[in-house]
Amino acid sequence: MALFNLFLAGALWPLLMVQHLVRAAPTESTVQACREIADQLPAGRVAYPLQLAYTVETQRYWSLALRELRPACIVSPQDAEQVAAAVRVLGNHPDVQFTVKSGGHDPNPGHSSIDGGVLIATREMVGATYDAATGHALVKPAGEWNDVIGDLEPSGVTVVGGRLGIVGVGGLLLQGGLSFLAAQYGLAADSIVGWETVMPNGTIVNIDAKAQPKLAVAMRGSGSQFGIVTQFTIEAHPIGQVWGGARIYDESKKDALYAALHSFVPGNADDPKAAVIFTDLAITLNGTAAIVFYFHEGPDKPTSGPLKPFLDIPPLVDLAKTQSYAQLLKANGDLGSLSVARFSFRTFTIPYIPTNPGLYAEISAKWRDIASAYLTILHPTAQCSTDFQPLPAVVGSRSEARGGNAMGLTGGDPDRLVLELQCGWINGLDDATLYALSRDMTDWLQGRLPEWLAQAGLPADAYMPLFMNDAAGDQNVTGSYRGYAQYKELQASIDPMGMFSARAGGYKY
Ligand SMILES: Cc1cc2nc3c(=O)[nH]c(=O)nc-3n(C[C@H](O)[C@H](O)[C@H](O)COP(=O)(O)OP(=O)(O)OC[C@H]3O[C@@H](n4cnc5c(N)ncnc54)[C@H](O)[C@@H]3O)c2cc1C
Ligand SMILES: *[C@@H]1O[C@H](CO)[C@@H](O)[C@H](O)[C@H]1NC(C)=O
Numbered sequence: 420m421a422l423f424n425l426f427l428a429g430a431l432w433p434l435l436m437v438q439h440l441v442r443a444a445p446t447e448s449t450v451q452a453c454r455e456i457a458d459q460l461p462a463g464r465v466a467y468p469l470q471l472a473y474t475v476e477t478q479r480y481w482s483l484a485l486r487e488l489r490p491a492c493i494v495s496p497q498d499a500e501q502v503a504a505a506v507r508v509l510g511n512h513p514d515v516q517f518t519v520k521s522g523g524h525d526p527n528p529g530h531s532s533i534d535g536g537v538l539i540a541t542r543e544m545v546g547a548t549y550d551a552a553t554g555h556a557l558v559k560p561a562g563e564w565n566d567v568i569g570d571l572e573p574s575g576v577t578v579v580g581g582r583l584g585i586v587g588v589g590g591l592l593l594q595g596g597l598s599f600l601a602a603q604y605g606l607a608a609d610s611i612v613g614w615e616t617v618m619p620n621g622t623i624v625n626i627d628a629k630a631q632p633k634l635a636v637a638m639r640g641s642g643s644q645f646g647i648v649t650q651f652t653i654e655a656h657p658i659g660q661v662w663g664g665a666r667i668y669d670e671s672k673k674d675a676l677y678a679a680l681h682s683f684v685p686g687n688a689d690d691p692k693a694a695v696i697f698t699d700l701a702i703t704l705n706g707t708a709a710i711v712f713y714f715h716e717g718p719d720k721p722t723s724g725p726l727k728p729f730l731d732i733p734p735l736v737d738l739a740k741t742q743s744y745a746q747l748l749k750a751n752g753d754l755g756s757l758s759v760a761r762f763s764f765r766t767f768t769i770p771y772i773p774t775n776p777g778l779y780a781e782i783s784a785k786w787r788d789i790a791s792a793y794l795t796i797l798h799p800t801a802q803c804s805t806d807f808q809p810l811p812a813v814v815g816s817r818s819e820a821r822g823g824n825a826m827g828l829t830g831g832d833p834d835r836l837v838l839e840l841q842c843g844w845i846n847g848l849d850d851a852t853l854y855a856l857s858r859d860m861t862d863w864l865q866g867r868l869p870e871w872l873a874q875a876g877l878p879a880d881a882y883m884p885l886f887m888n889d890a891a892g893d894q895n896v897t898g899s900y901r902g903y904a905q906y907k908e909l910q911a912s913i914d915p916m917g918m919f920s921a922r923a924g925g926y927k928y
């Protein structure tokens with residue numbers, strides 16, 4: 420994930436925000452719904468504009484752009500019963516919009532943020548416990564991965580989760596979840612075996628993967644469409660010391676890094692304990708042209724295997740070392756927390772092409788071309804990046820072995836890469852420009868795809884599903900899933916009134 424080292428004078432924020440504060444007043448029925456929810460819940464669980472709890476919660480978003488949205492009220496339930504009470508009230512007000520927030524890291528406006536509607540913030544439901552008898556971790560949706568991984572570490576176990584400790588939990592688990600542990604165990608969502616969920620009709624259901632395998636597969640990567648999850652039951656995996664951390668490189672190392680990435684993707688199957696995130700900056704910033712996050716499970720720095728070509732390249736800055744898994748995620752997150760900006764995500768899935776080691780440089784150059792129109796001296800702290808995230812075939816085998824996920828990963832998958840196109844900028848007046856740049860880039864990728872599929876020896880309709888956690892709100896992520904029609908039907912059967920499909924934020928079937 421990109422790190423932009425944006426050190427902006429805090430004094431600028433109020434000025435920039437004022438431009439965006441032209442807001443419509445909430446509807447009468449929204450105001451009424453807030454009042455009824457407050458009546459149902461213990462005192463202090465519903466906050467309104469100008470109250471401290473409201474201000475704090477609206478400032479708790481990763482992207483500054485989302486901090487400008489103004490919900491009519493913010494509900495912060497403490498358990499599933501309180502969530503259910505709020506959902507039942509919302510059920511009686513069919514014209515009221517609402518949304519659910521866990522970590523608030525999804526940068527798409529209106530996903531975990533809302534203007535004029537009801538925000539249900541899970542912030543009181545945080546952390547994880549380990550049940551040694553079942554080997555399961557019970558994980559709450561709010562907080563960040565630092566909380567979850569830190570809570571589990573004393574038991575010598577972990578769960579498949581985020582790669583930067585600062586990232587939110589609930590959204591990552593519901594929208595799939597790429598992890599350093601994915602080549603061993605599949606996506607983060609694949610290890611989930613139970614979802615304590617407040618369903619659209621306001622009942623609390625413990626969705627059990629064994630008893631309801633179809634719904635379980637849908638829950639792994641569909642986002643927020645089946646209800647509000649108040650606790651995840653996740654199969655835990657043993658963990659001890661790991662080797663890893665970020666390394667920062669200058670421009671002169673890029674070709675060697677691309678070559679290392681090219682050999683890593685197919686090589687990952689030989690050593691599933693290895694993982695990388697390759698962040699390629701669109702413009703060199705203060706000497707930094709690329710950041711690679713490394714991971715290898717086990718205490719030893721690898722000296723052979725798929726990471727070897729990377730590790731032979733001398734970095735400018737080296738933060739990789741042997742440490743606990745919690746320490747690694749914390750350090751990765753600390754680096755990420757330097758970024759303070761408005762952000763956009765957009766994603767694209769490409770095939771791995773054994774015969775085309777020039778692919779990454781081509782993509783990088785195109786993104787630089789497109790983005791450099793904006794990344795000029797006028798916008799000195801803005802940055803765009805591409806994350807090259809390996810999605811080797813071995814991940815699909817792990818997913819399938821665990822029952823499968825909505826993204827439809829299987830053992831028959833080819834090696835692929837998930838691209839994350841990210842921009843960070845400061846001025847809200849530039850939002851539309853930056854979204855358009857990312858769209859131009861995915862349009863170009865879409866145009867190149869047929870040739871790349873042919874080069875890879877794959878059919879023209881080879882399965883290249885989009886990865887929800889990295890997507891832009893206008894990307895048809897669910898439409899890219901091979902099970903789209905079936906999940907759409909399942910969603911409609913569970914949510915016949917369209918409460919989540921028509922009234923809540925996030926991706927839809
Ligand atoms: C710095 C950074 C690093 C990242 N690293 C990774 C990574 O390593 N791997 C990866 O896969 N992704 C990564 N991401 C993407 C990340 O997974 C998504 O941004 C994800 O949405 C974050 O989860 P959250 O809890 O903060 O989501 P939120 O922003 O709170 O919510 C996202 C969506 O899920 C819905 N939702 C949230 N909680 C619930 C709930 N309890 N019940 C029902 N619906 C809910 C919301 O309504 C919204 O639509 C990263 C993002 C950032 C900013
Ligand atoms: C840029 O690099 C210089 C020298 O390495 C360092 O002192 C400075 O803090 C860096 N600035 C930023 C914004 O990272």
Ligand SMILES: *[C@@H]1O[C@H](CO)[C@@H](O)[C@H](O)[C@H]1NC(C)=O
Pocket residue numbers: 895897898899903
């Ligand atoms: C998304 O894709 C699906 C499947 O191709 C399609 O049926 C649906 O209409 C698309 N949705 C939107 C909003 O474009």
Ligand SMILES: *[C@@H]1O[C@H](CO)[C@@H](O)[C@H](O)[C@H]1NC(C)=O
Pocket residue numbers: 618619620621622624912913
């Ligand atoms: C509520 O919805 C769930 C999930 O679809 C269903 O199992 C349950 O029977 C419903 N309860 C009521 C009271 O309708």
